[in-house]
Amino acid sequence: MPATSSPHTPQPAGTAPPGEVVLEARDLVKTFTTGRGGLSRTRVSSVDGISLSLRAGESLGIVGESGCGKSTLARMLVGLEVPDSGSISYRGRDVTAARRGDRRLLRRGVQMVFQDPYTSLDPRMTVLEIVGEPLTASRTGTRASRRDRVAELLSLVGLAPGLMERYPHQFSGGQRQRIGIARALALEPEVLVCDEPVSALDVSVQAQVVNVLRDLQRRLGVTLLFIAHDLSVVRHVADRVAVMYLGRIAEIGPTATVYEAPAHPYTQALLSASPVVDRARRGRMAARIVLDGDPPSPTSPPPGCRFHTRCRMARDDCRTDVPSLRRPSEAQERARLAACHHAEDALTRLEDVFGPA
Amino acid sequence: MAVTSTSPTAARSALRVRGLSVEFRTRRGPVPSVRGVDLDVAPGELVALLGESGSGKSVTVRSIMGLDADNARSSADEMRLGDTDLLALSGDERRRLRGHRMSMVFQDALSALNPVLSVGDQIGDLIRAHTDASRRAARARAVELLAMVGIPGASRRVGDYPHQFSGGMRQRILIGMAIALEPELLLADEPTTALDVTVQAQILELLDRLRRELDMAVLLITHDLGVVSEVADRVAVMYAGRIVERGSGDDLLAQPAHPYTEALLTSVPQTEGLGRDLVTIPGSPPNPERVPPGCAFHPRCSWAVEACRETRPALIEVRRGRESACHRSQEVVGAGNE
Numbered sequence A: 001m002p003a004t005s006s007p008h009t010p011q012p013a014g015t016a017p018p019g020e021v022v023l024e025a026r027d028l029v030k031t032f033t034t035g036r037g038g039l040s041r042t043r044v045s046s047v048d049g050i051s052l053s054l055r056a057g058e059s060l061g062i063v064g065e066s067g068c069g070k071s072t073l074a075r076m077l078v079g080l081e082v083p084d085s086g087s088i089s090y091r092g093r094d095v096t097a098a099r100r101g102d103r104r105l106l107r108r109g110v111q112m113v114f115q116d117p118y119t120s121l122d123p124r125m126t127v128l129e130i131v132g133e134p135l136t137a138s139r140t141g142t143r144a145s146r147r148d149r150v151a152e153l154l155s156l157v158g159l160a161p162g163l164m165e166r167y168p169h170q171f172s173g174g175q176r177q178r179i180g181i182a183r184a185l186a187l188e189p190e191v192l193v194c195d196e197p198v199s200a201l202d203v204s205v206q207a208q209v210v211n212v213l214r215d216l217q218r219r220l221g222v223t224l225l226f227i228a229h230d231l232s233v234v235r236h237v238a239d240r241v242a243v244m245y246l247g248r249i250a251e252i253g254p255t256a257t258v259y260e261a262p263a264h265p266y267t268q269a270l271l272s273a274s275p276v277v278d279r280a281r282r283g284r285m286a287a288r289i290v291l292d293g294d295p296p297s298p299t300s301p302p303p304g305c306r307f308h309t310r311c312r313m314a315r316d317d318c319r320t321d322v323p324s325l326r327r328p329s330e331a332q333e334r335a336r337l338a339a340c341h342h343a344e345d346a347l348t349r350l351e352d353v354f355g356p357a
Numbered sequence B: 001m002a003v004t005s006t007s008p009t010a011a012r013s014a015l016r017v018r019g020l021s022v023e024f025r026t027r028r029g030p031v032p033s034v035r036g037v038d039l040d041v042a043p044g045e046l047v048a049l050l051g052e053s054g055s056g057k058s059v060t061v062r063s064i065m066g067l068d069a070d071n072a073r074s075s076a077d078e079m080r081l082g083d084t085d086l087l088a089l090s091g092d093e094r095r096r097l098r099g100h101r102m103s104m105v106f107q108d109a110l111s112a113l114n115p116v117l118s119v120g121d122q123i124g125d126l127i128r129a130h131t132d133a134s135r136r137a138a139r140a141r142a143v144e145l146l147a148m149v150g151i152p153g154a155s156r157r158v159g160d161y162p163h164q165f166s167g168g169m170r171q172r173i174l175i176g177m178a179i180a181l182e183p184e185l186l187l188a189d190e191p192t193t194a195l196d197v198t199v200q201a202q203i204l205e206l207l208d209r210l211r212r213e214l215d216m217a218v219l220l221i222t223h224d225l226g227v228v229s230e231v232a233d234r235v236a237v238m239y240a241g242r243i244v245e246r247g248s249g250d251d252l253l254a255q256p257a258h259p260y261t262e263a264l265l266t267s268v269p270q271t272e273g274l275g276r277d278l279v280t281i282p283g284s285p286p287n288p289e290r291v292p293p294g295c296a297f298h299p300r301c302s303w304a305v306e307a308c309r310e311t312r313p314a315l316i317e318v319r320r321g322r323e324s325a326c327h328r329s330q331e332v333v334g335a336g337n338e
Helices: A070-077 A100-109 A127-137 A143-156 A161-165 A173-185 A203-220 A231-237 A255-260 A265-273 A316-320 A343-347 B057-065 B091-097 B119-130 B135-148 B167-178 B197-214 B225-231 B249-254 B259-267 B306-310 B329-337
Strands: A021-034 A042-055 A059-063 A085-090 A110-113 A191-195 A223-228 A240-245 A248-254 B015-026 B029-041 B046-050 B072-075 B078-081 B102-105 B185-189 B217-222 B234-239 B242-248 B316-319 B322-324
Touching: A021 A070, A021 A223, A042 A070, A042 A085, A042 A223, A042 A248, A059 A070, A059 A231, A070 A110, A070 A191, A070 A223, A085 A100, A100 A110, A110 A173, A127 A143, A127 A161, A127 A173, A143 A161, A143 A173, A173 A191, A173 A203, A191 A203, A203 A223, A203 A231, A203 B259, A223 A231, A231 A255, A240 A255, A240 A265, A248 A255, A248 A265, A265 B197, B015 B057, B029 B046, B029 B057, B029 B072, B029 B217, B029 B242, B046 B057, B046 B197, B046 B225, B057 B072, B057 B102, B057 B185, B057 B217, B102 B167, B119 B135, B119 B167, B135 B167, B167 B197, B185 B197, B197 B217, B197 B225, B217 B225, B225 B249, B234 B249, B234 B259, B242 B249, B242 B259, B316 B329, B322 B329
Parallel strands: A059 A223, A059 A240, A110 A191, A191 A223, B046 B217, B046 B234, B102 B185, B185 B217
Antiparallel strands: A021 A042, A021 A085, A240 A248, B015 B029, B015 B072, B015 B078, B234 B242, B242 B322, B316 B322
16 A cells, blocks of 8 residues: 655554544534624524544444534534534544644544535546545655555545546546545545435435445444434444434434334434335334424524424423433443433333334 | 236326327437336326436426426327326416316425415415415415415414425425315425425325325325335336336335336345345446437346347236336246245
8 A cells, every 4th residue: 555654644544443432522512603693693503512432443323304413513523613612532632623733633534425426526627636636635645656546546436447537527426426435535534424425326326335335444444424314324334323303412322222222202203204115114104103393493492302392202301401311221222322301211112113013 | 008908097097198208409419308108197096206317207297297398399199187188288278277187296395486475375376376266265275275284373374485484394385285276186296305204204194195185196206215115006117218117016116027126125225134235236327318228227237138238128017017128027026036
């Protein structure tokens, strides 16, 4: 492999031993202001106190509906947004303030794959320039070695290296997304943050990209943060999953536990609402938990548990007290946490989600 | 094409289409988008038209609706709404039918609604354009419709403007407008694609309820296999401008007879395949300007043989109630049995 570290890198992004925390977020808060200012100015609470840690080699899925803050979270983790409060550390070093050195470190270690492969690639650059840009920008290697590296990256994502002189418009959506992945991999990051990487693609092409990501994870040991609204894709890719609702984590835990025994009423509703292809498991239209209304506006999130306005199990305490993430008592799985006052109760009503056992 | 025999409700179709083709004039010459499509939808039935981008599914329903793009030229052997021969109608007669006997719900509700008219005025205008209802009666009917599609506080919100509603609510308003005059046929073009899953569930349930209550025929366009599986009575799968397979929802998804349907089904993540790689379909859907000869799917098909490159398979019945356009349909369906 060509040289990956240069004298400019303060700390080369080697590979952390599996299981070690590479990226950690603590109490991240981000609000945006909208409106022209003055009285019409409103604050939008996008992310409200999220903590999570990514361990080397794992894949963490983040699911939630539009406006729940999952993209903002992703952008903070790669350093594209600075949180209002809270901290982000990469391999133990606090990079929250996004100072120059921090940014350089983050760019080497954490890279992003964007949602829309049609707008995230510069149409006037060749694939060689696009994929090679991170190498050029970080002054890695010589022109010839960068070319070799681009060829290598393209074959890694299943594209013929001979295509590197072409322009993005000559590729299909699935191929463009692979070019985006190759670019993100150029600096051998430890963490790949993928924001809805397949949702802009045709159904028959999505599987190709999902497989490329899984394959990269196996071969390179790269850590994945995989954001999607499609629950079945996340289930397929993620070892752990976090469910977000209006800027907070509703539930987090091993994927199998969260999908098979969801402890938060929102997770239950989400699972119940997702269409299933398997016709034998359908016919739940009548039985499914249909949530009333839409997610409330993040400009004025409800007090207490933010889900209480749509929750079928809401009681008085939910309207006033913010539930913290905790392990439901009696629950077998120790690694799963849910932010619900009545998670124990919710766990006894799983037949509402999956039908009678 | 001998398909009439397999249509279960030929006698009382709400919609009957035979040999619909649509071609676009472009600077590079004519580009065929829809090639000889036949469709039947019975009253009260929900038929899903499943396809990826560029398969021609939206062009098909726009043509049925009589809303062809300016540079499109469509032709059909037969197109009937109930007993009405749509092909014999003038443009003006066709226009009077729209909104009244057939209506359409678009994907993007915000751009389909008029931003400077309150939703009550929009629904009222529609009612008054087609009936001789008074302003007051039309307003009352608008409130009734908003309540019917589940807008909370309908009488209060009837004077609100589109931007004051959320995406899911706007889609409900569009559906409310589409069913205002109790049409025989509702065409829904990806009505839930822009919505969140919890809201999608509400809209699908609404469509399902309305077609039962009003005995309305629904043609639902979607690319989402999950949606098809949830609500469709019958499914037609489109690829490169043609219907390549059709049958009942239960049967078709359980035992596809066309390799494209089969491949689509295996490429979506399902519980059974957890931990394994997804089965991928190589390549991507063809550009309508360059559809491969023979069977259009052959370059991506794992079942392809020599004949597929040269001869286009006709859409024929492979068993009762199921048609497939594949030279090897019998083997494909047989493989699913094992």
